[in-house]
Amino acid sequence: MxxxxxxxxxxxxxxxxxxxxxxxxxxxxxxxxxxxxxxxxGDGGEGTMAALAAALGWAEFYHTVTGPFGQPVKMTYARQGQQALFEMADLVGLASIPQEKRNPLVIETRGLGELILHLAGEGVRKMLVGVGGSASNDGGIGLAAGLGYEFYDSDQHVLRPVGSSLGRAARISAQHVPAVLKELEIEILTDVTNPLCGPQGAAYMFGGQKGLPDLLFAQTDQAMRQFYELANPAVFGLAGAGAGGGMAAGLVTFAGGKIVSGIETCLDLLDFDERVKKxxxxxxxxxxxxxxxxxxxxxxxxxxxxxxxxxxxxxxxxxxxxxxxxxxxxxxxxxxxxxxxxxxxxxxxxxxxxxxxxxxxxxxxxxxxxxx
Missing domain, CATH: 3.40.50.10350 (Glycerate kinase; domain 1)
Structure with a gap:
């Protein structure tokens, strides 16, 4: 057998x-x-990078980025040639955030954008990004800040790029976003098809497990909707945009990413269809x-x-x-x-x-x- x-x-x-x-x-x-x-x-969630890197023989590296609470942390990625793979959970994974610190509206995801720019500077042109298992619900505003975007309120004050700022954004500046971002191909590996907003969206479906009180679901969902009415209304109809606390929507909007099935992509990479025949x-x-x-x-x-x-x-x-x-x-x-x-x-x-x-x-x- x-x-x-x-x-x-x-x-x-x-x-x-x-x-x-x-x-x-x-x-x-x-x-x-x-x-x-x-x-x-892996299907885009926690452990996807380790499983794929081991199976494909990709080398693993580290780069220091901004952590979930503003501290410097080492983030792992796997690379082969001009391709790289990393996962959101390695930076802001639910399992790595202590219970008493779980607040998806204040956790920072800036480090993801910083890592993307670092890899682009190192010659990587295709990136696979797993967005499952996260502890944040920031719609990718932190990622965008790491890429060079700036967000202003109605009084032209710069906003801190966290989930609690989404509803206050009135203007977005791309003045400091490097041109190399347009040369990248980014595939967003996700294991869910949830939309960004609404009863099946990021806040209502996943906010509770990340520490968001039930009483804030509606307010958080509305803030996300308000932000993307400004940033990119097209994402409201995009399946999977709610993955990673809206990180999938952020990668699409601010990094030109494409949402793909995490499990299907992994099975293709690992030559599953041939191996299963035996x-x-x-x-x-x-x-x-x-x-x-x-x-x-x-x-x-x-x-x-x-x-x-x-x-x-x-x-x-x-x-x-x-x-x-x-x-x-x-x-x-x-x-x-x-x-x-x-x-x-x-x-x-x-x-x-x-x-x-x-x-x-x-x-x-x-x-x-x-x-x-």
Whole structure:
């Protein structure tokens, strides 16, 4: 049996490569004669860069930029020739912001723009930018400031480029934006199709998990709408513009970016369609599978690309109650790995052991079927 193992990261516990290794270990214990193809994956969210860089053999580098609270931080990127890959979560990822500091309206994203200009100065002309898993909701105003844009209120005062300033912007200046920006090709990898504003937009759908109080959803959404009525009204009808707290809209508007499916782009880069032809079984996974996963996140994106006749199993940290009964979306069955009720920190710490155990149990069932 040849098993293609293609998990996403298990957030706050295991990277995609670590999850793939754990799954292989568990299956190997039950199926010692099986062969494996490890294909750790990302869909634009946290861990995408690490998974792709490792699989493609791109070298990783660091550059110092402005951090989420104005401090200098080292931001990682992967590069090969004139192409580079980095992710928003490496700068302002939700997992890296302490609970007591989570306020998506004051976190700065200026460093993303600074990194883009640095890479452009180093000769990079195509950039892949993952925008999932962020802790900010600034509509890309911080990114734009890092690129050289300036924002003024109605009294011609320069605004601080954070989410709380969006509703006060009255004028945008591109006077200090370097011409090299027009030479870049930027693909925005996202795992969601949410619009920028409205009930399915950035504030209403993702603000809560980033620390935005429910009472501020409407006000924040209106401020975002007001800002983009000034900056680029065309983004209101653009699927995926709400990704990354509106960062996707910012990259489109201020950097000429193009929104693409994160999972589809990653699968193309990793030659998935050829590799899957050799598989007898495909195993996917992520930290928590819920109905949002069905909109195109990594496990479902992989399952949809898997040819009929090759079974797909999902092994996840947990399964939400809003999932349909399986089989669904070409996934034959889904398995949660938690062995017992426990605190979240304990569950996260046990992820590797639980993955190995679950994979071994599934392997034992497959072995029974084969022998029968």
């Amino acid at each position: 040849h098993i293609l193992i293609a998990p996403d990261s298990f957030k706050e516990s295991l990277s995609a490569p670590q999850a793939a290794q754990a799954l292989q270990e568990g299956f190997s214990q039950a199926l010692p004669d099986a062969t494996f193809d490890l294909l750790p994956i 598989a007898d079984l495909v195993v996917v996974g992520e930290g928590r599978m819920d109905r949002q996963s069905l909109a195109g996140k990594a496990p479902v994106g992989i399952a949809r690309r898997t040819p009929q006749g090759i079974p797909v199993l999902a092994v996840c940290g947990s399964l939400a109650a809003d999932l349909p009964a399986f089989p669904a979306e070409n996934i034959a069955a889904a398995f949660p790995i938690m062995a017992q009720a426990d605190s979240l920190p304990a569950v996260l710490a046990q992820a590797e052991v639980n993955l190995i155990r679950t994979a071994r149990n599934i392997g034992n069932v497959l072995k029974m079927k084969k022998s029968g």
